[in-house]
Amino acid sequence: MDAQLRRGILDACVLAVLERGESYGYKLVADISTFIEITESTLYPILKRLESQNMLTVRKAEYSGRLRKYYSITDAGRARIDELLGEWEEIVKVYKYIADERGEKNA
């Protein structure tokens, strides 16, 4: 998959999981891995970027005697999901057009 497209999809996946409720790094990897391959080293920069873009907020809370970071989606994050879904509809239209064109040529 194209790196740029994959990045956009992963952004949407992280935000979509967070839309269900607050989460933390390890759980995010586990949840997202059920439908797309993701590793910690992929997730970390995404979380950093989404945080810098105010699409999610971070809080630290004590858990089992250590600090754990919890991530929550913001309104800007929710708006981003809508935006990505809108873009996806356009992509599907273009995809369909390309597939049809090819089908006609091959027919």
Next chain:
Amino acid sequence: MLKQEFLTQLRSGLEAASIEDIDECIEFYDEMISDRIESGMNEESAVAQMESIDSIINNYKAEKPVAKLIMDKVQKSHEEAKGKGKGTLWIVLAIIGFPIWLPILIVVFTLLLTLYIVLWCIVVAVFCVLVLIGAVALSGLFVFIMMFTGLVPWPLGIFSLGAGLFLGGLAVLLWHPIWSLCKSIAGMIPAIFRKIKKGIA
């Protein structure tokens, strides 16, 4: 490999790659390994599930625009050069600029040396004036004593006594203010040079 060893190696790798927010990144991987251990894995297996340090760094770099990576690298080099005080750029500039800065350095050094000598000359000159007044006063008294041998006429001897007493009194009167003036000028010299040094730095 255990968690601490992995995190130490990761820190070294991130530092070598000039990546910022290293502490935050270490915290993230620390949390990831700790969460795995908590879910039932042993420490070695949890660390083994982590990606290689190169892969972590490459993914981090891939997220950043190239311009930002270059800026970070330049900034780090600049900070290192500043810390060591001998960056390659400065060494090159010092060699290239040698014909310009050497004459300027010589001129500045000569001017400062001249200023130093002049200031000390003022101190010595003021002190010499006082010594001269004292010496003239003593010579007046000597001329008065010579009057008794008949070698000096008595009006000149009396005049010399008067002049000698006057100048001796003047020397005594001026001793304290002139001594203080000399001391204060001498004390000012290091202060002036400290200010000049501070101005240059």
